[in-house]
Amino acid sequence: MRGAEFGHGFRLLDLATVGSTxxxxxxxxxxxxxxxxxxxxxxxTAGRGRHGRSWQSPPGNLYASLLLRPTRPPAEVASLxxxxxxxxxxxxxxxSNGRIAPRLKWPxxxxxxxxxxxxxxxxxxxxxxxxxxxxxxxxxxxVGWSPLSDLPYPATCLTALGSSAxxxxxxxxxxxxxxxxxxxxxREGFAGLREDWLARAAGRGSPAALRIxxxxxxxxxxxIDTAGALRLEQADGxxxxxxxxxxxxx
Numbered sequence: 604m605r606g607a608e609f610g611h612g613f614r615l616l617d618l619a620t621v622g623s624t625x626x627x628x629x630x631x632x633x634x635x636x637x638x639x640x641x642x643x644x645x646x647x648t649a650g651r652g653r654h655g656r657s658w659q660s661p662p663g664n665l666y667a668s669l670l671l672r673p674t675r676p677p678a679e680v681a682s683l684x685x686x687x688x689x690x691x692x693x694x695x696x697x698x699s700n701g702r703i704a705p706r707l708k709w710p711x712x713x714x715x716x717x718x719x720x721x722x723x724x725x726x727x728x729x730x731x732x733x734x735x736x737x738x739x740x741x742x743x744x745x746v747g748w749s750p751l752s753d754l755p756y757p758a759t760c761l762t763a764l765g766s767s768a769x770x771x772x773x774x775x776x777x778x779x780x781x782x783x784x785x786x787x788x789x790r791e792g793f794a795g796l797r798e799d800w801l802a803r804a805a806g807r808g809s810p811a812a813l814r815i816x817x818x819x820x821x822x823x824x825x826x827i828d829t830a831g832a833l834r835l836e837q838a839d840g841x842x843x844x845x846x847x848x849x850x851x852x853x
Contacts, residue, residue: 620646645662668740671785695776703764724740726738784796813833813849
């Protein structure tokens with residue numbers, strides 16, 4: 604077993620500098636590491652976000668990856684991005700004593716107003732038998748600082764919002780909020796968490812554009828379904844469902 608006991612059924616491998624915590628977790632997963640391991644680093648030299656975007660990763664923020672081995676069908680695994688984001692929002696509320704209440708932007712971002720606070724990145728491997736061999740949940744939170752340039756959107760951090768939480772303290776809070784959410788997901792799928800996610804959703808009922816590759820679908824953001832797919836009301840009044848894409852609100 605790698606890592607020290609971290610509580611709530613998780614273990615923690617705490618590192619100084621790595622290329623990417625997702626890469627470390629993936630290597631351990633391929634080597635047979637059991638589920639429940641958090642890999643955290645003070646600094647990443649090759650952090651990444653969705654669509655291969657670079658994720659700036661100097662010291663001061665939370666960079667962590669969680670190794671899971673889900674038992675539900677692979678088609679449901681993508682909804683764990685929503686589950687992790689929900690638990691992370693709850694953890695941030697906990698460490699800030701309720702003063703900071705992030706909104707959830709489908710499918711994987713946490714926001715304060717229009718500024719990005721955190722993001723989730725999933726990487727999965729199939730087991731060759733119709734199941735999921737492992738899933739890596741990459742977690743990046745702006746704790747002590749936020750990027751000021753080279754971003755297509757505004758960003759903020761917990762320190763700027765008045766929180767004194769450290770990355771390690773936030774991760775401990777996340778372990779506590781994530782365990783019951785994961786257990787519920789394993790029993791019921793995302794349907795059991797949908798209402799709690801929607802209660803924190805950003806942009807419901809507002810105009811939005813969903814970018815899918817080179818095209819954009821415009822409409823009004825309705826909600827997400829029990830599988831975690833986005834529902835968008837289009838100009839003709841029909842509601843279309845999307846399982847992938849990037850939402851731009853407003």
